[in-house]
Amino acid sequence: MESKKICVLGAGLSGITHALFKQTNGTKVTVFDKHSQVGGVLQSNRTEGYLMDYGANTLSLRTKQIENFLKRYQVLEHAIDANEKCSKRFIVKKNKVISLPQGFLSFLTSSFLSPMGKLRLCIEPFIPRLRENFVDESMASFVKRRLGKEALDYAANPFVGGVYASRPESLIIKHAFPSIVEIEKKYGSIIKGMIKGGINPEDKIAKTRLISFKSGMQELPIRLAKHLKEEPILNCQIKEISREASGQWRLYGQNQQNNSIEQVFDEVICTLPSHALKKIKWNSLNDDHLIEVLAQATHPPLTLTFLGYNRNQISHPLDGFGFLIPEVENRQILGTLFSSTLFSNRAPENKVLLTSFIGGERNPELCELNDENIISLSKSENQDLLSIKGQPEFSHLIHWPKSIPLPDHLTSMRINAAKTLNLRNPGITFSGSHISGAPLPNCIFAN
Numbered sequence: 364m365e366s367k368k369i370c371v372l373g374a375g376l377s378g379i380t381h382a383l384f385k386q387t388n389g390t391k392v393t394v395f396d397k398h399s400q401v402g403g404v405l406q407s408n409r410t411e412g413y414l415m416d417y418g419a420n421t422l423s424l425r426t427k428q429i430e431n432f433l434k435r436y437q438v439l440e441h442a443i444d445a446n447e448k449c450s451k452r453f454i455v456k457k458n459k460v461i462s463l464p465q466g467f468l469s470f471l472t473s474s475f476l477s478p479m480g481k482l483r484l485c486i487e488p489f490i491p492r493l494r495e496n497f498v499d500e501s502m503a504s505f506v507k508r509r510l511g512k513e514a515l516d517y518a519a520n521p522f523v524g525g526v527y528a529s530r531p532e533s534l535i536i537k538h539a540f541p542s543i544v545e546i547e548k549k550y551g552s553i554i555k556g557m558i559k560g561g562i563n564p565e566d567k568i569a570k571t572r573l574i575s576f577k578s579g580m581q582e583l584p585i586r587l588a589k590h591l592k593e594e595p596i597l598n599c600q601i602k603e604i605s606r607e608a609s610g611q612w613r614l615y616g617q618n619q620q621n622n623s624i625e626q627v628f629d630e631v632i633c634t635l636p637s638h639a640l641k642k643i644k645w646n647s648l649n650d651d652h653l654i655e656v657l658a659q660a661t662h663p664p665l666t667l668t669f670l671g672y673n674r675n676q677i678s679h680p681l682d683g684f685g686f687l688i689p690e691v692e693n694r695q696i697l698g699t700l701f702s703s704t705l706f707s708n709r710a711p712e713n714k715v716l717l718t719s720f721i722g723g724e725r726n727p728e729l730c731e732l733n734d735e736n737i738i739s740l741s742k743s744e745n746q747d748l749l750s751i752k753g754q755p756e757f758s759h760l761i762h763w764p765k766s767i768p769l770p771d772h773l774t775s776m777r778i779n780a781a782k783t784l785n786l787r788n789p790g791i792t793f794s795g796s797h798i799s800g801a802p803l804p805n806c807i808f809a810n
Contacts, residue, residue, distance in 0.1 A: 366389040366390060366391050367389075367390045367391070367629045367630070368390075368391045368393070368627070368628045368629050368630075369382075369385050369390060369391070369392045369393070369628060369629060369630040369631075369632065370392070370393050370394075370395060370612075370614055370626070370628040370630070370631050370632070371385075371392060371393070371394045371395070371632045371634060372395055372396075372601055372631065372632065372633045372634060372635050373394075373395075373396060373403065373633070373634035373635045373636075373795065374394050374395070374396035374398070374401040374402070374403065374584070374588070374595050374597065375396075375401075375402060375403020375404065375405065375584065375634065375795075375796075375806070376402070376403060376405060376583065376584050376587075376803060376806040376807060377403075377634040377794060377795050377796060377799070377806040377807075377809045378394055378396070378403070378632075378634040378795075379394065379401060379584050379587050379588050379591070380587065380806070380807045380808070380809070380810065381632050381634060381794065381809065381810050382394050382591055382632075383436070383587065383590060383591065384810050385632070385810075386591065386592050386593075391592075391593060392591070392592070392593060393593050393595075393596060393626070393628075394588075394591065394593070394595040394596065395595070395596050395599050395601060395614070395616060396595060396596075396597050396599065397597075397598065397599060397600045397601070398597060398598070399597055399598050400581075400585075400597065401584050401585060401588045401595055401597070402418075402581045402584040402585065403418075403584070404417070404418040404419075404763075405418045405419060405580050405581050405583060405584050406418055406581050407578060407579025407580055407581035407582070408579075409578075409579075410757075410759060411671070411711075411757055412710065412711035412714070413669065413671050413709065413710055413711070413714075413716050413757055413759075414578070414579050414702075414706075414708060414709045414710075414716075415579070415667075415669045415702075415709075415716070415718070415759060415761075416575075416579050416580050416581075416702075416718075417667060417761045417763075418580060418581075419580050419803055420575065420580065420700060420702065420705065420718065421445060421573050421574065421575050421580070421705065422573075422574050422575070422580070422583065422803050423571060423572075423573055424442075424568065424571065424572040424573070424574055425567060425568065425571045425804075426563075426566045426567060426568065426804070427566050427567070427568055428566060428808070429804050429807065430568055432807060432808075436586070436587055436590050437586070438583065438586045438587060441576055441577070441582065441586060442572075442574040442575070442576060443574065443575055443576060443577060443706060444572055444573065444574055445573040445574065445575070445684075445705050445706060446704055446705060446706070446707070448682050448683055448704060449573060449683060449684040449701075449704065449705050450465065450683075450684075451463075451465065451682060451683035451684065452683055452684050452685070452686075452687075453683055453684075453685065453686035453687070454475065454517060454521050454686060454687050454688070454689060455521075455686055455687075455688045455689065455692050455694065455748060456474065456475070456517065456689070456692070457692075458692070458747075458748070459748075460679065460686050460748050460749065461473070461474055461475060462683065463475055475517060475518075476513050476514065476517060477513060479513070480511060480513030480514065480517075483510070483511035483513065483514070484510055484511060484514055487509055487510055487552060487553060487554050488551075488552040488554050488555050489552075490508070490509055490552070491551070492547050492548070492551045492552075493508075493547075498537075498775075499535050499537075499772060499775065500535070500536050500537070501531065501532055501533070501534060501535060501536065502519060502523065502531040502532075502534040502535070502536045502539055502540065503515055503519070503530070503531035503532040503534075504536075505536040505543070505544075506518075506519040506531060509547070509552075509553055510553070515531060516689055516690075516691050517689050517691075519531045520689050520690050520691070521687035521688055521689045521690075521697075521698065522687065523539075524687060524688070524689075524690070524697045524698065524720075524723060524725060525687045525697060525698050525720070526802075527539070527723075527767050527769060527770075527801070528663055528665045528697060528720065528722070528723030528724060528725075528766055528767055529663065529723060529724040529725075529767075529769050529771075530690065530724055530725065533661075533724060533769060533771050534769065534770055534771060535770055535771060535772060535774060535775075538770035538771075538774040538775070538800065539770040539800075542561060542562050545562045546561055546562060549562065573705075575705075575706055577708060596616075596618075596624070598618055598619035599616045599617070599618050599619075599624060600616060600617050600618075601614065601615075601616045601635075601643055602615045602616055602617055602643065602644065603615040603643065603644040603645075603646065604631060604643060604644070604645055604646065604648075604791075605646035605647060606646065606647040606648065606788070606790075606791075607627065610789065610790060611627050611628060611629055611790070612627070612628050612629075612630070612631045612790060612791065613625065613626075613627050613628075614626050614627070614628060614631070629790060630790045630791070630792070631790065631791045631792070632791075632792045632794060632810075633791070633792065633793050633794065633795070634794050634795040634809070635795060636660075636662075636765070636768070636795060636796070636797060637657060637658055637659070637660035637662070637768055637777070637795070637797035638658065638660070638662060638765050640654055640657055640658045641654065641655070641658045648784070648788055648791075649784075649787040649788050650783055650784060650787050650788075653780040653783055653784050654784075656776050656777060656780035657777055657780050657781060657784075657793060657797070657798075659773055659776075659777070660768040660769070660773060660774075660777060660797040661724075661768065661769040661771050661773060662765035662766055662767070662768055662769070663722065663723045663724040663727055663766055663767070663769070664722050664723075664727050664730040664731075664762070664763065664764050664765070664766060665720060665721070665722050665723050665730065665762075665763045665766035665767070666720075666721045666722050666729070666730045666737055666760055666761070666762050666763070667718060667719070667720060667721075667760060667761050667763075668718070668719045668721060668737060668738055668741040668758070668759070668760045669702075669716060669717070669718055669757070669758065669759040669760065670716070670717045670719070670738075670741060670742060670745065670755040670757065670758055671710060671714055671715070671716050671717075671755055671756055671757030671758070672714065672715050672717070672751065672753075672755050672756065673713065673714060673715075673756065674713050674714065674715050675713075676751055676752050676753050677715060677749055677750065677751050677752075678749070678750035678751075678752075679748075679749040679750055681701040681703075681704050681715060681749075682704065683701060683704065684700065684701065684704075684705065685698060685699050685700035685701045685702075685705075685718075686698055686699055686748070690725055694744060694748075695721070695726065695729060695740055695744055696719050696720060696721050696740070696741060696744045696745075697719075697720040697721065697722075697723055697725065698719070698720055699717050699718065699719040699720075699745055699748075699749075700717070700718040700719075701715070701717065702716040702717065702718045703715045703716040714756070714757075716757075717745055717749075719741045719744070719745060721737060721740065721741060723766070724769070730762065730764070734760055737760060738758050738760060741760075742754070742755065742758075767796075767801045768796055768797035768801060770800060770801075777797060777798055778798055780793075781793040781794070781798050794809045794810065795809065796809075
C-alpha cells in the first residue's frame with residue numbers, strides 16, 4: 364500500500380513542527396518554503412562579531428510539555444540559559460530608566476507605581492470577577508478593571524508594546540493571554556491565581572528557563588528540521604493549490620530558476636502567514652471566500668535596530684533584560700533589549716549590543732523613515748536614556764513591513780473561518796500564528 368503524502372506550506376517553526384508530528388506510520392511529509400533557509404521569522408545573523416536575532420530573541424521554557432518536546436528532538440541539550448541578571452527588567456518613567464520590582468519589599472520601595480497605584484494593585488483579590496461573559500473584552504479593559512489605570516499605563520501598555528508591538532486597547536484578552544482569563548475564572552483573582560501556580564500547575568517545570576542557542580534563535584527551527592525525513596523544498600514559491608476529483612490536492616510551484624514544480628498530495632497543511640494567502644490561487648475550494656477572512660490579520664510594521672558600542676561608552680550598568688517604554692512617556696522607540704547581557708556571545712569582547720524596536724501599532728509612520736534616520740533616532744533615544752557617550756562602532760537594522768499578527772477583534776473570525784475551511788474541505792488544514800497565536804509555544808503546538 365502506498366504511503367500517505369502530506370505537504371506543509373511554510374518552513375517556519377509552526378510548519379516544521381506540524382511536519383514532525385505528521386511524519387509517523389510511514390507518512391511522507393514534504394515542506395515547501397519560498398525562502399532559502401528554514402525558520403520563517405526566526406532569523407539570526409552574525410556580522411562583525413555581533414549576533415543579531417531578527418525575530419524572537421528568547422524562548423521562555425515554563426512547561427513540561429515544551430521541555431519534553433525539545434528533549435524528544437535533541438534540541439534542549441544545545442540550549443544556553445540567559446544571564447541571571449536578566450530577571451531584572453526596566454521601564455521608562457519620567458524619562459528615567461527604573462527597575463521593576465522583583466519581590467514584595469522592592470514593590471513597596473519602587474517608584475514604578477505611585478502609592479495610590481500600589482494600593483489599587485493590592486486590592487485586586489477583592490475585585491469581583493465579571494458576572495457577564497464579555498466575549499471580546501480588550502486587554503486594556505481587563506487590566507483597568509482588575510489592576511487599575513496606573514497598572515494599565517505602566518505595566519500592561521509597555522509589556523504589550525514589547526511582546527506584540529501593539530496597544531492593550533487593540534488586543535482581545537482571551538486571544539492574547541488566554542491563561543489570564545482562565546485564572547480569573549478559576550480563582551476570581553489574578554494575584555490569588557499566580558500564588559497558587561496558575562492554570563495547570565502540574566505541567567509547570569520547577570524553575571522557568573529563558574533560553575536561546577549559540578547561533579541565535581534560528582538554531583531552534585534548524586535543529587528541528589534535521590529530524591524531518593524529507594528534505595524541505597526551499598526557494599519555491601507556491602502559485603496554485605487545486606483539489607482533484609479524487610479528493611487529492613495538486614500543488615503548483617516555481618523554484619528560483621523559474622522551473623515549474625507540480626506534485627499531488629493526499630493532505631495539505633498551510634502555515635503561511637495571513638498576508639501570503641491571497642498570493643496563491645485556490646481552485647475548487649469550498650467556501651473559498653473565507654480565504655479573504657484569513658488574510659485580514661492586522662500586521663503592524665516594525666523595525667529593529669542593532670547598535671554596537673564599546674562597553675565604556677555606556678554609563679548604565681545594563682544589568683538586566685532591557686527596558687520597555689510606556690506610551691504615556693511619548694518616546695519614539697518601544698524599548699531596548701540588552702542583548703549582550705542576555706547572552707554573552709552576542710557581541711565581541713568588551714563590546715555591547717543593544718536591540719531596539721521602532722514603529723509597531725504605536726508609531727507605524729516611523730518605519731517609513733529612511734534607514735539613516737531610523738538609526739539616528741534609535742541612537743538619540745538610547746543615548747538619552749542610557750547615558751551613552753559617542754557614536755556606535757556598529758549599526759544595523761531590519762524592516763518587517765508586516766510583523767506580528769495581532770490577536771485583535773478579527774481573531775475570532777479567523778479562527779472560525781479556518782475551522783469552516785478545514786471542515787468543508789477534507790484534506791486541507793489552515794494553521795499558523797495568525798490563528799494559533801504568535802508566541803513560540805503556540806507555534807510549536809499549533810497542530
